[in-house]
Amino acid sequence: MIVTTAQLFKHAYGKYAIGAYNINNAEQAMGLFRGNIEAQSPFIIQVSKGARSYTDKRMLEAILRACDEIFPEAIFAVHLDHGDEKTCLECIESGFYSSVMIDASHDPFEENVAITRRVVEAAHARGVSVEAELGMLGGVEEDIAVDEKNALLTDPIEAKEFVAQSGCDSLACAIGTSHGAYKFSGGQGLHFERIKAIQEQLPGFPLVMHGSSSVPQDEVARINAAGGKLKEGAKGVDAEQYLPAAKLGVCKVNIDTDGRLVWTRVHREFFQDKPEDFDLRSPGKVFIAEYAKFIVSRSTYLGSAGQLESVRAHAGSKGGAA
Ligand code: G3H
Numbered sequence: 602m603i604v605t606t607a608q609l610f611k612h613a614y615g616k617y618a619i620g621a622y623n624i625n626n627a628e629q630a631m632g633l634f635r636g637n638i639e640a641q642s643p644f645i646i647q648v649s650k651g652a653r654s655y656t657d658k659r660m661l662e663a664i665l666r667a668c669d670e671i672f673p674e675a676i677f678a679v680h681l682d683h684g685d686e687k688t689c690l691e692c693i694e695s696g697f698y699s700s701v702m703i704d705a706s707h708d709p710f711e712e713n714v715a716i717t718r719r720v721v722e723a724a725h726a727r728g729v730s731v732e733a734e735l736g737m738l739g740g741v742e743e744d745i746a747v748d749e750k751n752a753l754l755t756d757p758i759e760a761k762e763f764v765a766q767s768g769c770d771s772l773a774c775a776i777g778t779s780h781g782a783y784k785f786s787g788g789q790g791l792h793f794e795r796i797k798a799i800q801e802q803l804p805g806f807p808l809v810m811h812g813s814s815s816v817p818q819d820e821v822a823r824i825n826a827a828g829g830k831l832k833e834g835a836k837g838v839d840a841e842q843y844l845p846a847a848k849l850g851v852c853k854v855n856i857d858t859d860g861r862l863v864w865t866r867v868h869r870e871f872f873q874d875k876p877e878d879f880d881l882r883s884p885g886k887v888f889i890a891e892y893a894k895f896i897v898s899r900s901t902y903l904g905s906a907g908q909l910e911s912v913r914a915h916a917g918s919k920g921g922a923a
């Protein structure tokens with residue numbers, strides 16, 4: 602059952618977080634649905650611009666509609682990840698998306714507000730909710746000064762102002778994370794004090810954490826042992842920190858890279874172990890099972906495991922705009 606993102610946030614706020622996972626193909630979709638059913642967890646499916654053009658946006662939509670039929674028990678929302686204005690409007694018009702993200706965080710504050718405001722107006726008219734972004738998601742850069750680094754984090758006072766002016770429904774905040782497989786080295790990590798300060802300015806307002814993959818070191822080691830050349834040592838977000846962040850208002854935790862690592866490990870090991878094999882379904886089956894297992898573990902860390910029936914009970918009494 603496709604529900605609104607707002608319904609999921611309302612149920613989760615302050616208690617647990619919803620995993621938001623990117624998908625590009627049928628195998629990822631199968632693993633995602635199987636894992637969440639096994640964990641009895643609600644979830645968000647993220648579709649990026651890149652995913653929409655990888656095969657065809659209609660292909661992804663068809664896969665998701667099919668999954669909704671194959672897994673009638675599942676409760677999920679469909680979200681556009683890192684959209685520009687044009688793609689947001691397209692997704693809003695399509696009637697298929699529960700929510701869209703407008704990413705104008707690289708524009709100056711006023712411009713970010715103006716673009717987000719336009720998307721919010723179009724979205725709310727169609728019952729779709731909007732995630733916006735404020736601040737700069739950082740990289741590993743060890744040599745950057747602490748003051749300089751903190752300046753890239755979302756400013757709590759600006760966040761309050763931004764939400765009031767733009768009318769967005771959730772806010773992606775820069776709280777120390779970055780996208781990809783190389784997030785933290787040395788003693789870096791999540792800035793809990795910043796999340797807390799933002800929550801104090803925006804009580805009850807859903808916050809979103811991008812760049813939340815944990816980049817398991819054993820996964821990286823297995824990929825490299827099977828011929829990969831990923832940089833070892835750089836870590837992701839400690840999955841044990843998902844729940845403490847959720848308690849501070851982080852409702853949505855974006856995970857893409859970790860799924861790509863599962864895919865890479867499965868396929869590298871598979872073809873190393875079975876060089877005579879050329880049936881794409883053989884590693885595909887292993888990947889679906891391994892990805893489902895990964896999703897179960899994330900749901901447990903997020904605290905979303907076991908919430909499915911409670912969400913279903915609340916879904917009847919629809920909550921909030923979209
Ligand atoms: O934050 C970006 C997501 O990991 C999606 O990546 O744009 O390569 O599909 P993508």
Ligand code: 13P
Pocket residue numbers: 623682683779780781782810811812813814815855856857858859
């Ligand atoms: P990761 O690269 O940490 O998986 O982050 C994904 C993300 O933020 C998608 O929007």
Ligand code: ZN
Pocket residue numbers: 683780811812855
């Ligand atoms: Zn992101």
